[in-house]
Amino acid sequence: MDNFVVSARKYRPQTFASVVGQEHITRTLKNAILTGQLPQAFLFCGSRGVGKTTCARILAKTINCEHRTPEGEACNECDNCKSFNQGASLNIFELDAASNNSVDDIRALVEQVQFPPQTGKYKVYIIDEVHMLSASAFNAFLKTLEEPPAYAKFILATTEKNKIMPTILSRCQVFDFKRIEIPDIVHHLEYVAGNENVAFEPDALELIATKAEGGMRDALSIFDQLVNFTQGNLTLQSCLENLNVLDTDYYFRLIDMLREAQLGQALLLYQDVLTRGFGGQSFLTGLCEHIRNLMVSLDPQTLSLVEGGERLRARYSAQAQQCGLALLLNYLNIASDFEYRFREANNKRLFVEICITRLATSGQQ
Secondary structure: OOOOOOHHOOOOOHHHOOOOOOOOHHHHHHHHHOOOOOOOOEEEEEHHHHHHHHHHHHHHHHHHOOOOOOOOOOOOOOOHHHHHHHHOOOOOOEEEEOOOHHHHHHHHHHHHHHOOOOOOOEEEEEEOOOOOOOOHHHHHHHHHHHHOOEEEEEEEEEOHHHHOOOOHHHEEEEOOOOOOHHHHHHHHHHHHHHHOEEEHHHHHHHHHHHHHOHHHHHHHHHHHHHHHHOOOEEHHHHHHHHOOOOOOHHHHHHHHHHHHHOOHHHHHHHHHHOOOOOHHHHHHHHHHHHHHHHHHHOOOOHHHHHHOOHHHHHHHHHHHHHHHHHHHHHHHHHHHHHHHHHHHOOOOHHHHHHHHHHHHHHHOO
16 A cells, blocks of 8 residues: 555556657657757646656757657666656756745746756756745846846746736746647546556446546546546446536436437426436536537537547537537527526525426427
């Protein structure tokens, strides 16, 4: 137990090639290394868990590597790479601006910049959550950021680019990290599951990827949690139970019932939803999202807007063709109106049941 390492750390990429879903970033960084055209400051922007700090560390290691590969990757065998991998590098400095955001913290960092590296070519300063720096700290940092010594490189990372001062932005090359696509997350989870001897259903990994909302770190954290819950056998049903997520199958069945005006069956399905511990608000929110997915599934060109795997998209497309645009628009108008007014209702259950009745009646027209 003492030796357990969470998957997000155990499988953190060590090379640009192993970074998931950010090829536009890694290609640019490798080209800059190969051509020797490295800016003095980088700004990595993006939501949590998409690889900003990981890429910053890989970049810091690679530019100090003594024997880089022809592809611009670190060799992981020279003294500089080994010291970095062991967390003992004297050339890499990491500062968490969330807890070190005062002008004194930045002045201390600026004083360190004056000393050249003992070994290696560059001293690299990684400042995480840089938007948390105070205004005076930003101002104390400006001159050094604009004209640092040739051996100093700064890599700033933030989840809130809009809070960065324009004077800082103008001194950096800005890299925008995108949310990682669901297929990329699923593929990486399959790799991790194979290494850890974890049995899984493909739908279970798709659920984890969807729940992670584009963040690989969140996906791996959820993966670890579910592996413990299921004792290494990830089934869709067990994952739905642990994550407290309402299976999309409920909504597919509900739409079929509404379309065929099976009001009694639809009300019984809602009773089953309540029995499983889900509230009316989450039920209506999920219903609106399901109808939206059906609408974008009507056109093959917009089918990619549905988050999920190919099988799920095919199911959405098939049900959408059965409903048609006019009926789906009617459903969405009714469901979204009831979702908006849900908080005002005194009898929540009756309110949702009236919504279901309206929808079933709409399906007859």
